[in-house]
Amino acid sequence: MNENTMNTLGYHQIQNNVASCALSYLGKRYAKEMKPMVDPGLIQMRLAETEEASALIRYGASVPIPSLDGMETIMGLLGTGYLFSERDFTQLAQFLRSCAQLMKYMEGKSQAAPTVSRYASSMMRMESLLSEIERCIYSGRIQDQASKELTRIRKKMTVNEERMKRKLDSLVSKHRSIMQENVISQRGGRTVLPIKKEFRKQVKGSVLDESGSGQTVYIEPVELVGLQMELASLQAEESREEMKILGDLTSLAESYNREIALNTETVGILDFLFAKAKYAATMDGRTVQVNTSGRITLRQARHPLMGASMIPLDFAIGRDYSSLIITGPNTGGKTVALKTLGLLTLMMQSGLLVPVGEGGEMAVYHEVAVDIGDGQSLEQALSTFSAHIRNMIGILEQANSSTLVLIDEMASGTDPGEGVGLSIAMLEELHSRGATVVATTHFGEIKHFAAAARGFENARMEFDTATLQPLYRLRIGEAGESYAYSIALKLGMPQRIIDRSQSISDQGISKSPINSMSSIMPIVKPIPTESSVLEPFPNSTAVQKTEKKVHSPAASEAGNPALQVEDTKSVPPAKKFRKGDRVYAAYLNQSGIVCDVEDSRGNIGVMLRGRKVKIHKKRLTLHISADELYPGDDYDLDIVLETKENRKKRKLMGRKHVEGLTIELPPEE
Structure with a gap:
């Protein structure tokens, strides 16, 4: 999965949330390094593991996961020649005891959580190493x-300390009257007496220090010198023997390098696994069935970062259609629906349970490609439309049957006519490659295309026109609206302007000398004459004409001034609709594909939503010509106009006669 997709959909926040549920440094590391997988078998196994761990937590189990305190340092230095300290071995011993406790716990859970238990069963106990550490070190002290040598040295040190204590007691008793205070002090590791300065000559020994005020001198009595030298020698012997013991323990630990590494890694994996389970509990996550056929069926799906504030989403794709066009008002939840689907897909492919209802099914994709947000770059001076096109080019470079494509606000940021045409062409291209596509749009032409094209379906986000509030509920199989008229009317826009706007939207704007006030003033209609017949719905091939008011004598006598038409240039023959052209019938508010050319009465066969309809040519406008829609003159239009079953039957009939084989044609209306 590319970084842009994960940034756009908020995947890194999911990684951080899982990491916060982990206890160990390794568990947190695995969570932050978590990535979506593409092997469906492995994904289903990881989901099953997480479900097992979730079940243990759900039933109140407190899993004794070792914390791995100090183990990051130990694993980093093991085998490097570093001499481990008493503190290091204390932490290692605690780790080994925790591993044994975890293994014993998971042995009792082998029935309830067989997959998770297998991780613990692969761990090593290392009783010999633990026993030796515990024999040598307790409470951080050797x-x-x-060792026998350390026993001998410390016995001698004990005897020395006892002799020194008795000698000190005698000296304190003897010099109590000249001591500044009855406290034995240490200077440079040597025992001294605090003697008042004026009595310093009464004590035999060496002055090692004096107070800041100069009133007290610290004297090492001569009687203690020999004992203290002997103690220093013993302490040096003790230190050498302790280093030897730590060295032996370090060598022993290094001989268990592989076992310690295995246990550490396994604990990290289990910690990560239970972190996923804990995170699932925070959002009521569930497992789903996995497939590679592009089928997605989700009920009560929620965006994991929105919590209870989101209205649950019901979503389905991949059976009768693989491309879904979502329409509806701004702030109606269309973008949230896209991000929810995309993020849940990334989470599922990471082995995470997802916040959906029971019985969910999700598809595995090798790539999730998104174009969400304007992506505008001030540094590169790219317009919103340019950013969209750049994203779409990148998507087209990688799109195939293993790609989920999420596109927000198709055809935005440029001329609607060109943007719509480009968007439909891209949708057709993505569909032809087998990609699963979910796109949002405001443009009616795109939803009309989705209604008529095979493999496409419309959906809408519900909106309450009474309260002007979005309901955030997705309705598949229904085309939505932007609700601009409802909102404008509710906010006080005059009804006549709403009516005129709807008229313009339905029929388009034809060139006329009548000014814009004609929408609310009476219009003088021209008297039909042979030279004044105009196309009722001008399209891109219509001839521009101007009207000029002239008075003929005959007309003046009749009192009926006639409007005559004067062409601005010679009139070329009108272009005829071709088979394969996409045309628009305003009175039906639908687009379709020309399947039969014009007959003697001027009627044209149009395929609308699987039905063949005869419509007079004057009631049709060209939307996109066949030249733009299909590659080359030899393109087989039966692919568009015929069902897959009928194409197979025609091919079979072309080779031989098959008894009882019939082709069912759509009803003609």
Whole structure:
């Protein structure tokens, strides 16, 4: 999955949320390195693992996951020649005890959570290493019995300290009257007496220090010098023996390098697994069935980062249609629906449970490609439309049957006519490659296309026109509106302007000398004459004409001034509709494909939503010509106009006669 997709859909926030549920440094690392997978078998296995872990947590189990305190340092230094300290071995011993506790716990859960239990069963106990550490070190200190030599040294040190204590008691008793205070002090690791300065000559020994005021001198009595030298020598021997013991323990630990690494990694994996389960509990996540056929069926789906504020979404695609066009008002939830589908797909492919109702099914994609947000770059001076086109070019470069494409606000940011045509062409291209496509739009032409094209379906986000509030509910199989008229009327726009706007939207704007006030003033209609017949719905091939008021004598006598038409240039023959042209019937508010050319009465056969309809040519306008829609003159239009079954039957009939084989044609209206 590319980085842009994960940034746009908020996947990194999911990684952080899972990491916050982990206890160990490895669990947190695995969560932040989590990525969507593409192997459906592996994904289903990871989902099953997470479901098992969730079940354990749901039933109140407190899983004893080791914290791995200090293990990051130990694993980084093990085998490098570093001499581990008493603190390091204390942490290692605690880790080994925790591993044994976890293994024992998971043995009892082998029936309820067989997959998760197998991780713990692969761990090593290492009783010999733990026993040796515990024999040598307790509470962060090397024990006397760690070696015979250390036992001997510390016994001698104990005897020395006892002799020194008795000697000190005697000296304090002797010099109490000249001592500044009855406290034995240490200077440079040597025991001294605090003697008043004026009595310093009464004590035999060396002055090692004096107070800041100069009133007290710290004297090492000569009687203690020999004992203290002997103690310093013993302490040096003790330190050397302790280093030897730590070295032996370090070598022993290094001999278990592989086992320690295995246990550490397994604990990290289990911590990550239970972190996924804990995160699933925060959003009521569930497992789903996985497929590679592009089928998605979700009920009560919610965006994981929106919580209870989102109205649950019911969504389906991949059976009768693989491309879904969602329409509806701004702030109606269209973008949220796209992001919900995209993020849940990334989460599922990461082995995470997703916030959906029971019985969900999701498809595995090798790529989730998105064009959401304007993506405008000030540095590159790219317009919104340019950014969209750049994104779409990138999507087209990789789109195939293993791609989920999410496009927000198709045809936005440029001329609506060109934008719509380009959008429909891109939708057709993505559909021909087998990609699963979910797109949002405001443009009626795109939803009309979706209604008529095979493999496409419309959906709408519900809107309450009474309260002007979006309801955030997705209705598949119904085309939506932008609700601009309803909103404008509710906010006080005059009805006559609403009516005129609807008329313009339905019929388009024809060139006329009558000014814009004609929408609310009486219009003088021209008297039909042979030279004044105009096309009722001008299209891109219509001839521009101007009307000029002239008075003929005959007309003046009759009192009826006639409007005559004067052509601005010679009139070329009118272009005829061709088979394969996409045309628009304003009175039906639908688009379709020309399937039969004009007959003697001027009627043209148009395929509308699977039905063949005869419509007079004057009631049709050209939407997109066949030249623009299909590659080359030899393109087989039966692919568009015929069902897959009928094409197979015709091919079979062309080779041989098959008894009882019939072709069913759509009803003609």
